[in-house]
Amino acid sequence: MSNEAVEDPKxxxxxxxxxxxxxxxxxxxxxxSRARHPSDAEYIRIALILAALTGAEIAVYYFDSIKSLLIxxxxxxxxxxxxxxxxxxxxxxxxxxxxxRFFTGGIFFALTVYAIVLLTLRVFQN
Amino acid sequence: xxxxxxxxxxxxxxxEEEVEFDTxxxxxxxxxxxxxxxxxxCLLFGALITTYVLYRGRSTVGPYPHDLFxxxxxxxxxxxxxxxSLTMVLALAAIQRGDHGRLRVxxxxxxxxxMTFIGGQVYEFTSFVREGLTLHxxxxxxxxxxxxxxxxxxxxxxxxxxxxxxxxxxxxRLPQDRALTVELVGLYWHFVDIVWxxxxxxxxxxxxxxxxxVPR
Numbered sequence: 001m002s003n004e005a006v007e008d009p010k011x012x013x014x015x016x017x018x019x020x021x022x023x024x025x026x027x028x029x030x031x032x033s034r035a036r037h038p039s040d041a042e043y044i045r046i047a048l049i050l051a052a053l054t055g056a057e058i059a060v061y062y063f064d065s066i067k068s069l070l071i072x073x074x075x076x077x078x079x080x081x082x083x084x085x086x087x088x089x090x091x092x093x094x095x096x097x098x099x100x101r102f103f104t105g106g107i108f109f110a111l112t113v114y115a116i117v118l119l120t121l122r123v124f125q126n
Numbered sequence: 127x128x129x130x131x132x133x134x135x136x137x138x139x140x141x142e143e144e145v146e147f148d149t150x151x152x153x154x155x156x157x158x159x160x161x162x163x164x165x166x167x168c169l170l171f172g173a174l175i176t177t178y179v180l181y182r183g184r185s186t187v188g189p190y191p192h193d194l195f196x197x198x199x200x201x202x203x204x205x206x207x208x209x210x211s212l213t214m215v216l217a218l219a220a221i222q223r224g225d226h227g228r229l230r231v232x233x234x235x236x237x238x239x240x241m242t243f244i245g246g247q248v249y250e251f252t253s254f255v256r257e258g259l260t261l262h263x264x265x266x267x268x269x270x271x272x273x274x275x276x277x278x279x280x281x282x283x284x285x286x287x288x289x290x291x292x293x294x295x296x297x298x299r300l301p302q303d304r305a306l307t308v309e310l311v312g313l314y315w316h317f318v319d320i321v322w323x324x325x326x327x328x329x330x331x332x333x334x335x336x337x338x339x340v341p342r
Contacts, residue, residue: 089316
């Protein structure tokens, strides 16, 4: 069975729920979107960096000599990993900035509201 | 003849540059909606993580986190979920190239990695219950199971969506021009991954009762 349903009238009907008006245009847009996204090799490089960072996180956890730096280091690793996934795998580095605004807006509200909750309840004090 | 310019009006199909998406933003509505949804999910998981942090170290009866956590085991689960993010982007790249064979391979690989993660979580939950930690045992049990359980449900929903994409592709109903559908599922999947990045650090790696997080 052919997967190229561009000329199949049924697929045109179902695909009409996606916003571009015509399947041929959508195919070109898919190719162009691909051109703006990283290559497979770059995805693999990012995944290797993420794996290395996860390995470093676990190593830091087991090193007794740097216990005083444990929390800052763990948070730093987590933030870097989070950012790499969002920018490269979720394509926020390459896509329209409006998407980033919606997402960072959610994160900002979450951090603000929950920081207020934790500070109100004095969670960070000894 | 166009009476305002005097030029002949020649109807022609819009060029690639002229036609993006027929929406008020020029962006696909489904993708905008997905990002708004993910923004709202930040608030949901933010609430669950905050609750965990708020009550950590406040359990008056055991078992406690250090009695139960096996960091080596959870680390393997984390690697599995990270690997699934890679296979997901490779699936998207495949459909954008029009390579349907590889699309199915990478989608199935992502679903299998997700199932491995969920299998690991079920094993972990079962072993914790055997050790005496349930949802009702103490504050740690309640907050831990609710947070990681919600995440597990999200992973399970993601697996169902991935398998649906494989079925659609096999039925020939996922042509290259519907790459956006794969991209949307991918966004959801990567979001589940980044939530786990935070959970792994906050719940598993930061020891309970550490100086900066000891509750009053």
